[in-house]
Amino acid sequence: MDWSQSLRLIAPEETLSIAGLVLLLVAAWSGDKASRLISILAVAALVAAAFLVAPALCAGAMGPETSAFFGQFRADAFASFAKILIYLSAAASLVIAPAFFERFKAMRAEYPVLVLFAALGMGIMVSAGDLVTLYIGLEMNSLAAYVLAAFLRPDDRSAEAGLKYFVLGALASGILLFGMSLIYGFTGTVSFTGINAALAGGLSHGALFGVVFILVGLAFKVSAVPFHMWTPDVYEGAPTPVTTFFATAPKVAALGLTMRVMLDAFGDQAAAWQQIVVFIALASIVVGALGAIGQSNIKRLMAYSSINNVGFILIGLAVATPQGASAMLVYLAIYVAMTLGGFVAVLMLKDENGAFVENIPSLAGLSRTRPALALGLAMIMFSLAGIPPLFGFWGKFVVFQAAVQADFIALAALGIAASVIGAFYYIKIVKIMYFDEPADVVKGESDIWHKIILVACVVFISPLGYLLAKWLGGLADVAAASLFFAL
Amino acid sequence: MGGFPILSVMLLVPLAAGLACLFMDAKSARMLALFATLVDLALGAVLWANFDIGGAQWQFTERAELFPGFSYALGIDGIALLLIMLSVFLMPICIGASWRSIDKRVGEYMGAFLLMETLMIGVFAAQDLFLFYIFFEAGLIPMYLIIGVWGGADRIYASYKFFLYTLLGSVLMLIAMLWMVNTAGTTDIPTLMAYDFDPQAQTWLWLAFFASFAVKMPMWPVHTWLPDAHVQAPTAGSVILAGVLLKMGGYGFIRFSLPMFPEASVQFGPLIWGLSMAAVVLTSLIALVQHDMKKLIAYSSVAHMAIVTIGLFAFNAQGLEGSMMVMLSHGLVSGALFLCVGIIYDRLHTREIDRYGGLSINMPRYALFFMLFTMASVGLPGTSGFVGEFLSLAGIYQVSTWTTLVCATGIILGAAYMLYLYRRVAFGDQKNADAAAMADLDARELLMVVPLGLAVLWMGVYPESFLAPMRADIAALEARLARAAPEGDSRLAMAKEKPAQEEHAAHEGAH
Numbered sequence: 001m002d003w004s005q006s007l008r009l010i011a012p013e014e015t016l017s018i019a020g021l022v023l024l025l026v027a028a029w030s031g032d033k034a035s036r037l038i039s040i041l042a043v044a045a046l047v048a049a050a051f052l053v054a055p056a057l058c059a060g061a062m063g064p065e066t067s068a069f070f071g072q073f074r075a076d077a078f079a080s081f082a083k084i085l086i087y088l089s090a091a092a093s094l095v096i097a098p099a100f101f102e103r104f105k106a107m108r109a110e111y112p113v114l115v116l117f118a119a120l121g122m123g124i125m126v127s128a129g130d131l132v133t134l135y136i137g138l139e140m141n142s143l144a145a146y147v148l149a150a151f152l153r154p155d156d157r158s159a160e161a162g163l164k165y166f167v168l169g170a171l172a173s174g175i176l177l178f179g180m181s182l183i184y185g186f187t188g189t190v191s192f193t194g195i196n197a198a199l200a201g202g203l204s205h206g207a208l209f210g211v212v213f214i215l216v217g218l219a220f221k222v223s224a225v226p227f228h229m230w231t232p233d234v235y236e237g238a239p240t241p242v243t244t245f246f247a248t249a250p251k252v253a254a255l256g257l258t259m260r261v262m263l264d265a266f267g268d269q270a271a272a273w274q275q276i277v278v279f280i281a282l283a284s285i286v287v288g289a290l291g292a293i294g295q296s297n298i299k300r301l302m303a304y305s306s307i308n309n310v311g312f313i314l315i316g317l318a319v320a321t322p323q324g325a326s327a328m329l330v331y332l333a334i335y336v337a338m339t340l341g342g343f344v345a346v347l348m349l350k351d352e353n354g355a356f357v358e359n360i361p362s363l364a365g366l367s368r369t370r371p372a373l374a375l376g377l378a379m380i381m382f383s384l385a386g387i388p389p390l391f392g393f394w395g396k397f398v399v400f401q402a403a404v405q406a407d408f409i410a411l412a413a414l415g416i417a418a419s420v421i422g423a424f425y426y427i428k429i430v431k432i433m434y435f436d437e438p439a440d441v442v443k444g445e446s447d448i449w450h451k452i453i454l455v456a457c458v459v460f461i462s463p464l465g466y467l468l469a470k471w472l473g474g475l476a477d478v479a480a481a482s483l484f485f486a487l
Numbered sequence: 488m489g490g491f492p493i494l495s496v497m498l499l500v501p502l503a504a505g506l507a508c509l510f511m512d513a514k515s516a517r518m519l520a521l522f523a524t525l526v527d528l529a530l531g532a533v534l535w536a537n538f539d540i541g542g543a544q545w546q547f548t549e550r551a552e553l554f555p556g557f558s559y560a561l562g563i564d565g566i567a568l569l570l571i572m573l574s575v576f577l578m579p580i581c582i583g584a585s586w587r588s589i590d591k592r593v594g595e596y597m598g599a600f601l602l603m604e605t606l607m608i609g610v611f612a613a614q615d616l617f618l619f620y621i622f623f624e625a626g627l628i629p630m631y632l633i634i635g636v637w638g639g640a641d642r643i644y645a646s647y648k649f650f651l652y653t654l655l656g657s658v659l660m661l662i663a664m665l666w667m668v669n670t671a672g673t674t675d676i677p678t679l680m681a682y683d684f685d686p687q688a689q690t691w692l693w694l695a696f697f698a699s700f701a702v703k704m705p706m707w708p709v710h711t712w713l714p715d716a717h718v719q720a721p722t723a724g725s726v727i728l729a730g731v732l733l734k735m736g737g738y739g740f741i742r743f744s745l746p747m748f749p750e751a752s753v754q755f756g757p758l759i760w761g762l763s764m765a766a767v768v769l770t771s772l773i774a775l776v777q778h779d780m781k782k783l784i785a786y787s788s789v790a791h792m793a794i795v796t797i798g799l800f801a802f803n804a805q806g807l808e809g810s811m812m813v814m815l816s817h818g819l820v821s822g823a824l825f826l827c828v829g830i831i832y833d834r835l836h837t838r839e840i841d842r843y844g845g846l847s848i849n850m851p852r853y854a855l856f857f858m859l860f861t862m863a864s865v866g867l868p869g870t871s872g873f874v875g876e877f878l879s880l881a882g883i884y885q886v887s888t889w890t891t892l893v894c895a896t897g898i899i900l901g902a903a904y905m906l907y908l909y910r911r912v913a914f915g916d917q918k919n920a921d922a923a924a925m926a927d928l929d930a931r932e933l934l935m936v937v938p939l940g941l942a943v944l945w946m947g948v949y950p951e952s953f954l955a956p957m958r959a960d961i962a963a964l965e966a967r968l969a970r971a972a973p974e975g976d977s978r979l980a981m982a983k984e985k986p987a988q989e990e991h992a993a994h995e996g997a998h
């Protein structure tokens with residue numbers, strides 16, 4: 001393993017780092033008036049990085065030749081799959097931002113740079129091969145994210161969101177670090193492969209505590225119940241493009257990281273943590289669904305929806321099989337499209353003065369005032385509820401298939417029964433848009449980029465998405481195989 | 488038919504027309520919807536004409552490996568053929584029923600209906616387990632919208648109840664399907680129909696499927712969504728709900744529960760009999776005291792569906808054929824009855840029975856057709872209702888005489904509530920001036936009720952046309968069930984091979 005090989009493997013990270021630093025300098029010298037140019041360049045950098053990681057996924061890269069810097073960093077197919085999702089959702093969050101921030105005269109040149117650094121950190125998270133890389137990636141992402149949450153400085157809610165995110169995120173990092181220190185203490189190594197080997201004889205009590213603390217820290221990051229409390233407040237308070245970003249890319253990164261740690265470092269000790277994950281998954285499904293019912297702000301509703309969806313994704317983790325991992329990746333890809341589409345639709349809800357509408361009752365009768373937007377949002381809602389023939393059903397299908405194949409029948413049955421609770425609030429949105437008399441609030445014109453992204457997402461989650469299911473499943477299988485190869 | 492993918496075309500025509508309707512104004516959307524449903528009816532006729540009775544069990548098969556884990560596989564046997572025919576026959580009538588009564592958001596309405604048609608045909612034609620599930624579940628979306636957007640005053644509650652009830656019923660079926668596919672290693676329905684699952688596992692699988700089909704059917708006591716949905720849905724929605732959607736439950740039993748889990752079906756037979764007996768008596772009594780016409784017919788649907796379930800769980804050819812005939816007949820008759828309610832509702836905007844009276848004076852043609860459908864619902868010999876009910880009861884008699892005794896009271900109670908309804912609506916004094924001033928059927932309404940009336944008579948007078956296509960499939964199913972079928976308690980002295988027709992004649996006088 002020589003340095004040139006390692007440097008080749010981190011080419012996407014290099015691209016993003018250099019682009020981020022250069023754009024930061026551009027921002028420092030030319031100020032906010034260059035923000036549009038910087039956004040465009042940042043999107044270009046993200047797309048370029050996505051192209052750089054794509055070959056590893058298509059070739060199904062796995063094994064020693066994907067390991068850089070003596071196993072600290074892994075550029076395998078699994079990392080590529082997650083990174084493509086991360087980079088694309090980060091790029092989408094940049095594309096939709098200007099139309100939002102311009103209304104508040106708050107489009108600043110730092111926004112794209114921060115998103116770039118966050119994406120860089122997330123890329124490192126999903127590529128982590130040891131606990132230190134993991135922590136560096138996580139903090140790099142988090143520090144950028146705290147600033148992003150508070151980006152709309154004149155808005156008190158945004159500042160509050162930033163503060164809450166910071167305090168709870170720091171707490172989660174602390175718990176995670178504590179768990180990592182325990183693991184290091186009891187195994188004498190920070191490398192995932194080393195930990196796995198050291199634990200081959202079974203878990204000592206101390207190491208078990210370490211696993212639990214790490215899992216708790218990660219559950220904070222993926223906003224799984226019972227560590228989800230920050231999510232609705234942060235999602236509501238943060239500017240909508242930032243919320244879009246939070247609900248997509250960091251979710252993928254944190255879940256990818258969780259998969260890596262749990263299936264790689266603690267893969268042989270699955271019996272020790274499976275029941276915890278089972279509980280977290282079911283609790284997230286139920287609490288996410290029940291919590292959403294009373295919400296009147298659509299961003300809070302989407303926050304609970306994301307908690308609910310994380311629960312379904314974690315079912316794939318609980319079974320701890322390659323099928324489960326593959327199902328999680330398929331679900332994540334579909335989830336990103338649904339969430340992106342959902343938040344872009346929220347961004348398109350503007351009253352006649354162009355102010356953004358977040359209040360659910362204001363959506364009443366949307367199908368008559370804005371039929372295309374209502375149809376798109378209704379399809380996203382049905383898809384989130386997992387009703388066939390929309391593509392969201394497929395995500396749930398593969399997850400439950402993996403659970404049944406691994407003989408977790410009770411988990412699958414409970415999970416799918418709880419999904420009916422969730423269906424209630426999704427169809428409530430459809431009811432408000434289609435059955436109620438028009439409230440005639442949403443009148444504003446939409447940005448062309450918003451329309452393009454919404455249409456792309458809706459086409460993806462429409463029944464046409466099933467035509468991609470084979471291809472998507474194949475990629476996810478390869479990615480999952482590379483994750484399990486390291487064992 | 489060569490390689491012409493007629494089933495795919497039947498799925499595509501309404502789908503394409505439905506999407507086009509979304510972008511059209513009211514007038515052209517109506518025309519296009521009518522045209523598309525008529526094209527599908529014509530294709531259905533071609534399908535029936537080309538169906539080779541006594542030929543291969545599965546005909547018009549199509550298969551494409553489009554998806555991971557399941558395939559796009561279509562194909563029909565005689566049972567599916569008849570249910571598809573029922574769907575395509577009712578659809579143009581539904582469009583006709585909505586011609587004038589729906590005047591807001593017509594394009595979306597027609598779009599939802601045409602989408603519904605695609606999904607219904609898909610349910611009956613699917614030969615892949617998961618493809619079936621997708622069609623089966625997807626039907627919730629258009630029906631939810633139809634009830635919720637174009638329904639009556641309490642439509643929101645009814646639409647929620649419909650959606651969540653049926654969703655909760657069917658999600659567990661998905662887990663059972665995943666388990667079956669994992670065990671049997673195939674998603675192909677014909678293969679699974681011949682696969683012998685472990686009897687222990689069958690119990691659980693059967694219960695999971697039962698949860699779904701019992702709600703869809705609906706069986707007592709999970710029928711409560713039906714009266715709400717029916718009452719609030721627009722006329723055409725009720726027609727399609729009663730005519731076709733309820734048949735999906737029965738189709739599910741006959742296609743999945745019985746052939747795939749024969750041991751479990753027999754094991755749970757007494758449960759079904761008990762629920763059916765309760766349903767026949769209780770819902771008939773409830774129907775007797777209804778003041779809302781649609782609610783009365785909705786409860787009568789539950790009672791009729793109970794006759795379907797006892798026929799299915801008689802485990803013999805007579806019972807199975809009988810239940811199929813009840814399903815087809817009920818599809819026509821309850822559809823026609825909802826249409827009749829819709830016709831007078833359009834004029835007076837109330838479903839309150841007491842607001843009508845003496846309609847045979849000012850609406851003689853209407854009274855005539857209403858009478859025909861009432862009699863068919865009661866099961867008068869010569870109408871479609873008689874054949875199915877008789878066969879079902881004859882089938883269950885061989886297995887359980889007590890069930891027959893209780894369920895046969897349903898015929899009497901059915902006559903009571905239907906004739907009582909008819910008397911209050913059509914006979915007596917013209918006590919309300921506005922009801923007395925209503926005009927008789929116009930040409931459009933005649934065009935809807937005449938084909939239904941003819942079909943009802945045809946099925947009653949010459950049921951062989953409908954029995955012939957499914958005879959071989961029913962026989963195959965009976966053979967499949969034979970190993971588990973219970974010993975009957977009726978101690979029939981006559982040979983079982985005795986043709987049904989003779990018994991038929993012997994009982995006709997007594998009826």
